[in-house]
Amino acid sequence: MDLVTAAQTSPKRIGYARVSTDSQTLYQYRDLLKAARCDRIFMDDGVSAVAKVRPQLEKARAALRDGDTFIVPAIDRAFRSTIEGITFLDDLHAQGITFESIYQQIDTRTPEGRKWYIDMVNHAEYERAIISRRTKEKMSAAKRKGIHCGRPRKLSECQVRKAHIQATVQGVQLSVLAEHLHVSPRTLLRGFERCGLAE
Structure with a gap:
């Protein structure tokens, strides 16, 4: 066997991590995987924990x-549900691939290690569900109090009311007003609706 063939067939350490928003965490995980002597590292950046498609995990x-x-x-950092985590692990083991978690140092080939692994995947799914429920409850409470949730609005109420006067009293075209405010006409119309100015 020549050196090239030997290099191609020698066991590799393949690292993977997922982060949703914190780019600093991305560097932290990359450093951890490098320290773990990974030959290749795949990172899904800006991907939700429950996303069905994670391109780098697939790679x-x-x-x-x-x-x-x-x-x-x-x-x-890898799995979005208990079922997926168990299926993924079984698939790895069936193909002679070893699983390793840096933070949870367990041997998933033993009954004890497999149980701990399943417990951890299950706990992660539970935590995501609790966080999701709390977020929805907070957003509902804020909405009842009239507090806007989500991305900041592009137009303030003052801008909307001024534009409405210009459109209805002064006869300025909606497209002209929208261009001046650097928004689409549809955004301006939504602003009218939000402020109770839509006809």
């Missing part, structure tokens, strides 16, 4: 071969 999975090791900083 990491495709790169794994018999004898390789799949490494994550923590179990909740």
Whole structure:
């Protein structure tokens, strides 16, 4: 076997992590995976924990071969549900691939390690569900109090009311007003509706 073939067939350490918004955490996980001697690192940046499509996870999975090791900083950085985590692990083991979590140092090939792994995946799914419920409750409470949630509005109420006067009293075209305010006509119309000015 020549050196090139040997390099291609030698076991690899493939690292993966997912972050949703905090770019600083992305660098932290990359450093962890480098310190874990990963040959290749795949990172899904800005991807939700419950996203069905995680391109880099799919690429990491495709790169794994018999004898390789799949490494994550923590179990909740890879899987969006308990079922997915268990299925993924079973698929790895069936193909002779070892799973390794940096934070949870467990051997998933043992009954005890597998139980701990399942408990951790299940706990991560539970925590996401609780956070989601709390967020929805807070948004509902804020909405009842008239507090805007979500992205900041592009137009203030003062801008909307001024534009409405210009459109209805002065006869300025909606498209002209929208261009001046750097928004689309549809956004301006939504502003009229929000302020109770729509006819």
